[in-house]
Amino acid sequence: xALFGRFGHRGPYRKGEIKIRYTKFLKVMEVxxxxxxxxxxxxxxxxxxxxxxxxxxxxxxxxxxxxxxSKTRLWTIPAVAFLVYGLVTLASFFPNAWNYPAKxxxxxxxxxxxxxxxxxxxxxxxxTGLFIYLxxxxxxxxxxVSMGVTFVFMLLMFAIMIYFISALxxxxxxxxxxxxx
Numbered sequence: 001x002a003l004f005g006r007f008g009h010r011g012p013y014r015k016g017e018i019k020i021r022y023t024k025f026l027k028v029m030e031v032x033x034x035x036x037x038x039x040x041x042x043x044x045x046x047x048x049x050x051x052x053x054x055x056x057x058x059x060x061x062x063x064x065x066x067x068x069x070s071k072t073r074l075w076t077i078p079a080v081a082f083l084v085y086g087l088v089t090l091a092s093f094f095p096n097a098w099n100y101p102a103k104x105x106x107x108x109x110x111x112x113x114x115x116x117x118x119x120x121x122x123x124x125x126x127x128t129g130l131f132i133y134l135x136x137x138x139x140x141x142x143x144x145v146s147m148g149v150t151f152v153f154m155l156l157m158f159a160i161m162i163y164f165i166s167a168l169x170x171x172x173x174x175x176x177x178x179x180x181x
Contacts, residue, residue: 023114029121036128037085040078040135047139048074055138074138081131085124092120102169112168119164126156 022030048071056065057073091097095113104112130153 021114023118026117026121029118029125033085033121033124033128036125036132037078037081040081040128040132043132044074044078044135044139051139057138059137074135077131077135077138081128084127084131088120088124088127092117100168101165104168115164115167119160122160122164123157126153126160129153 051071051074053071054068055071055074056067057069058065058067060066095116098113098116100112100116133153
C-alpha cells in the first residue's frame with residue numbers, strides 16, 4: 001500500500017490491512033449496479049437478432065446520429081459499462097490512493113472512507129444507468145438521442161459529487177478543531 005502514497009495522497013495512512021466494511025447502503029447499491037449490468041447484457045442479447053446490420057454508433061453534440069456501423073458494435077456499450085464498473089470498484093479497494101478534499105485525521109478516517117465509497121457506489125449506478133439509456137437508444141435505432149436526458153445524468157453526477165465533497169469537508173479535522181474551541 002505504500003506505493004500509492006507516492007501519487008499525491010494527502011490523507012492519513014493506515015498501516016497494515018485495511019478492512020472494507022460494506023454498509024447496508026453499499027450492499028444495496030452494489031446489488032442495484034450488478035442487476036443493471038446483467039439487465040444490460042440480457043437486453044442486448046435479446047434485441048440483437050432483431051437489429052438490422054447497420055445501426056447508429058455515435059451521436060453528435062446536437063443528439064443526431066453522425067456515424068453508422070455494424071450491429072456487432074452493440075456489444076461495445078456493455079463491455080465499456082463492465083470495464084468502468086470494474087475499475088471504479090477496484091479503486092474503492094485502495095483508500096490510501098484517494099485524495100480527500102479536506103484534511104482528514106485518523107479519528108474520522110473511517111467515516112471519510114465510507115463517504116467516498118458511498119459516492120463511488122452512487123456514481124457506478126448512475127454511470128451504468130447512462131450506459132443503459134444509450135444502449136436502449138441504439139437498439140431502438142433512434143437517429144437522435146435526447147440531450148436533455150444526457151444533461152440530467154451529468155447534473156445528477158455533479159450533484160452527487162458536490163454532496164459527498166461537502167460531507168467530506170464537514171468531516172475535516174480542521175473544522176472539527178474549530179468547532180471544539
